[in-house]
Amino acid sequence: MASPAAALLAVSLLVLWASPAQGGANDAEDCCLSVALTRIPGNIVRDFRYLHIQDGCRVPAVLFTTKRGRKLCAPPDQPWVNRIIHRLLRKSAKSKGHSS
Template sequence: MASKVAALLFLGLICFQFATAQIVMDCCLSVSEKRLNLKNLVSYSIKRAGMGCDISATVFVNKKGMKLCVVPPEGNPWVQNLIKILDKRHPHH
């Protein structure tokens, strides 16, 4: 009987740890307004403040795998243009 209780407590503890585990987000700590060279970019992602990150940003990935944090696309036509071109290159993005 004691072993069943101990097993249930152990199982409960494991479930509790999974439920309280936080998902690690890859967020930017700051953003740049520096324009990037399209020929070096391979992909992008958009991070939103309040959705796991403190600040909104567009994260471009270059050919070397480096992640470059720049301003979000809203109100920044040059960022919107880069995204549009990358989407045409890789429509499955």
């Protein structure tokens, strides 16, 4: 099992800088330059957004926002990415169902 320092280092290395979209709409959207090859721990993620090629991005990705506000780029076709997204959607649906 990896030490906490090694896990923190791995997550830190996964933080990939976003850049404005090349071409596309006037309102430049952040795009990922590459995606994480290592699994991102789902418990650090608070939000997500899809970044599509048709929106002007060169790399299709899921942009996760961590609880600390960092942006992590993940490949949209990976099962672990879909599990995190489904968990976030379930959590969002539950919170909307309880707020009245």
